Amino acid sequence: TQLLEQSPQFLSIQEGENLTVYCNSSSVFSSLQWYRQEPGEGPVLLVTVVTGGEVKKLKRLTFQFGDARKDSSLHITAAQPGDTGLYLCAGVEGDYKLSFGAGTTVTVRA
Amino acid sequence: SQTIHQWPATLVQPVGSPLSLECTVEGTSNPNLYWYRQAAGRGLQLLFYSIGIDQISSEVPQNLSASRPQDRQFILSSKKLLLSDSGFYLCAWSSSYEQYFGPGTRLTVT
Helix, strand or coil, rough: CCCCCECEEEEEEEEECCCEEECCCCCCCEEEEEEEEEECCCCEECCCCCCCCCCEEEEEEEEEEEECCCCEEEECCCCCHCCCCCEEEEECCCCCCEEEEEEEEEEEEC | CEEEEEEECCECCCCCCCEEEEEEECCCCEEEEEEECCCCCCCCEEEEEECCCCEEECCCCCCCCEEEEECEEEEEEEEECCHHCCCCEEEEECCCCCCCCCCCCEEEEE
């Protein structure tokens, strides 16, 4: 199993501020996914990035896949309380499996 | 559209008792199915995955087992629960790399 490290582990910011979450590995992934999970619920897929250097935008969320396909970042602009949750990155291993990072808990205070 | 169900939603069981968690998927055929366990606020640990009936792979040796009696049904079992089996159990399905999660089962072993 390939290891994915997420940083920071916890992030607490005021509404309207920006934040960035990082996902790093020493291994190359064919693609990488970001999920958001709210307490007591299952993770929900936000985006899949496939190409090295790729940037995808989802409203106020910007996802970037590193050129070497070993790392990724999630940037949220003007965060809102609804952005609160556990953000998980996951790298695709082989044909069927994902390797998940430990997650970043984001709290946006109103 | 596809939906995934898990039950029960919560479960409190004494140490040494058996366990059966059920997951069913609707709206798709021959999905890949997964069982994960999640510690509070942390990443997902893959327990089992199945790419078809009678094709189940175990990722972590422990006192849990999985079965797939029907194409869209995945069951997680134990003959004797340990305290360390407490956690949030998530079932997921996929037809490619992207996984879609159920609502989860909160298991507390007392």
